[in-house]
Amino acid sequence: MKIRHSLTGNEAMAEAMRQINPDVVAAYPITPQTEIVQLFSNSVADGKVNTEFVTVESEHSAMSATIGASAAGARAMTATSANGLAYMWEVVYIAASMRLPIVMPVVNRALSGPINIHCDHSDTMGARDSGWIQIYSENSQEAYDNLIQAIRIAEHKDIQLPVMVCMDGFIISHGMEIIEAEDDETVRKFIGVRKPQYSLLNKDEPVTMGPLDLQDFYFEHKKQQAEAMKNSAQVILDVAKEWKEMTGRSYDMLDEYCMEDAEIAIVAIGSAAGTAKVAVDALRAKGVKAGLVKVRVFRPFPKEEIAKALAKTKAVAIMDRAESFADFGGPLFRDIRASLYEYDLRPKTVSYVYGLGGRDVTLDTINQVYADLERLVKGEQIPMLNHLGVRE
Amino acid sequence: MTTKKIIAPDAKWQEIPMAGIIPTAGTAKEFKTGDWRTRKPIHSEEKCINCLRCWVYCPDSSILVKDGKVTGIDYDHCKGCGICAKVCPDKVKAITMINQSEE
Numbered sequence: 001m002k003i004r005h006s007l008t009g010n011e012a013m014a015e016a017m018r019q020i021n022p023d024v025v026a027a028y029p030i031t032p033q034t035e036i037v038q039l040f041s042n043s044v045a046d047g048k049v050n051t052e053f054v055t056v057e058s059e060h061s062a063m064s065a066t067i068g069a070s071a072a073g074a075r076a077m078t079a080t081s082a083n084g085l086a087y088m089w090e091v092v093y094i095a096a097s098m099r100l101p102i103v104m105p106v107v108n109r110a111l112s113g114p115i116n117i118h119c120d121h122s123d124t125m126g127a128r129d130s131g132w133i134q135i136y137s138e139n140s141q142e143a144y145d146n147l148i149q150a151i152r153i154a155e156h157k158d159i160q161l162p163v164m165v166c167m168d169g170f171i172i173s174h175g176m177e178i179i180e181a182e183d184d185e186t187v188r189k190f191i192g193v194r195k196p197q198y199s200l201l202n203k204d205e206p207v208t209m210g211p212l213d214l215q216d217f218y219f220e221h222k223k224q225q226a227e228a229m230k231n232s233a234q235v236i237l238d239v240a241k242e243w244k245e246m247t248g249r250s251y252d253m254l255d256e257y258c259m260e261d262a263e264i265a266i267v268a269i270g271s272a273a274g275t276a277k278v279a280v281d282a283l284r285a286k287g288v289k290a291g292l293v294k295v296r297v298f299r300p301f302p303k304e305e306i307a308k309a310l311a312k313t314k315a316v317a318i319m320d321r322a323e324s325f326a327d328f329g330g331p332l333f334r335d336i337r338a339s340l341y342e343y344d345l346r347p348k349t350v351s352y353v354y355g356l357g358g359r360d361v362t363l364d365t366i367n368q369v370y371a372d373l374e375r376l377v378k379g380e381q382i383p384m385l386n387h388l389g390v391r392e
Numbered sequence: 393m394t395t396k397k398i399i400a401p402d403a404k405w406q407e408i409p410m411a412g413i414i415p416t417a418g419t420a421k422e423f424k425t426g427d428w429r430t431r432k433p434i435h436s437e438e439k440c441i442n443c444l445r446c447w448v449y450c451p452d453s454s455i456l457v458k459d460g461k462v463t464g465i466d467y468d469h470c471k472g473c474g475i476c477a478k479v480c481p482d483k484v485k486a487i488t489m490i491n492q493s494e495e
Contacts, residue, residue: 097411098411099410099411160410197410198409198413198415205415206417207413207414207415208413208414209411209412209413210411210412211412211414213412216401217408217412218412220403220404220405220408221405221408221410221411221412223405224405224408224410224411227405228410
């Protein structure tokens with residue numbers, strides 16, 4: 001049975017968490033994520049879930065407690081944003097390398113400084129090499145759907161990796177939308193019960209977890225991690241297929257919008273993709289062959305899918321809501337450029353760093369990018385690196 | 393999975409448990425870590441009164457005991473820290489430390 005709710009992104013995530021009913025949630029408040037665990041703690045207090053809710057003294061402790069619970073065999077979750085993610089940094093890597101299937105909503109917010117609480121992707125983009133699967137959501141509906149699917153992806157026996165489910169701070173986390181939710185029973189059946197391969201609480205098969213791992217074995221364990229990340233792409237697709245059969249809502253590594261015959265295209269992550277779709281519609285009405293690729297899964301990176309989606313275009317603008325201070329565009333730009341290197345025929349690519357610290361992305365902003373791409377196709381020069389919407 | 397397979401030095405990445413997990417007990421026995429040692433304890437059975445203080449204090453469980461009597465030292469795992477020699481009562485001093493190279 002489907003239920004229509006009008007929910008903010010945070011409410012949608014908290015609702016998904018209530019339905020997931022994790023064994024343990026350990027969390028610490030940070031804007032704009034706070035509401036997720038605050039609302040979830042209401043469910044705990046009201047007896048709607050069986051979760052052991054641990055209030056901790058920092059994000060480092062939140063992730064540490066979540067790791068402990070997950071190693072004990074529990075289905076464990078936490079949630080964070082920006083500086084909270086930065087504060088748990090050390091243990092973020094440990095969760096991945098211990099192969100613990102923790103699922104964590106991250107409400108994207110600019111990293112300080114200067115201090116700012118609004119949306120950009122500098123927090124999770126920094127964690128892109130931590131060994132976590134990263135799934136980004138365009139809106140509340142996707143945040144809800146992605147969070148539930150993430151449980152299955154993380155806990156798959158061949159994967160056993162943690163998953164960050166990302167959503168744009170305030171723009172989505174605090175913006176109300178209509179979403180279609182599934183009933184509790186359907187969600188619980190879909191996610192099933194976690195069956196850990198190893199558990200610290202299994203007294204019949206005692207194990208040591210997290211021992212010292214030196215020159216002779218560390219590298220083999222990293223290879224296993226890399227292989228699990230590689231294999232996760234197929235699992236992400238399989239879980240999406242099952243989710244679609246059940247809900248009718250389809251997901252892929254990427255979302256291609258009007259790309260069949262597109263000559264110019266934008267690639268973006270998160271809520272800006274929604275704005276770009278509106279811009280594409282208007283351009284299409286004027287006969288401009290514009291398209292959009294939204295990247296849903298950033299880790300593992302869908303290198304082949306993205307190259308295929310862009311292969312026939314003439315010029316592509318890659319939008320990063322994070323500056324990585326390499327003087328070479330953002331992380332999405334560099335990954336896509338590297339993906340295209342394998343192909344002899346490839347479009348021109350330009351980097352746009354945009355929306356830092358919550359700077360609004362309007363239709364005008366997006367239209368400016370498509371206008372640049374049209375000029376680029378005509379042979380005009382466009383700088384390779386652009387800071388879109390900055391006053392100059 | 394056997395201990396041997398888990399810790400075989402040539403085990404491939406596909407063959408070992410994920411994440412460094414050790415799914416059996418007592419695997420330290422398979423690793424001869426005594427070669428780190430620079431100083432070596434020598435136990436004298438004649439002087440020893442078998443108070444077992446060394447056995448209690450040894451951080452590497454390297455004091456070999458049988459039927460309540462110290463029978464020797466497990467040099468495969470002893471790191472030569474010298475705690476055993478230090479805790480051996482002053483009037484007994486059944487354990488002396490020598491330089492490994494003096495052997």
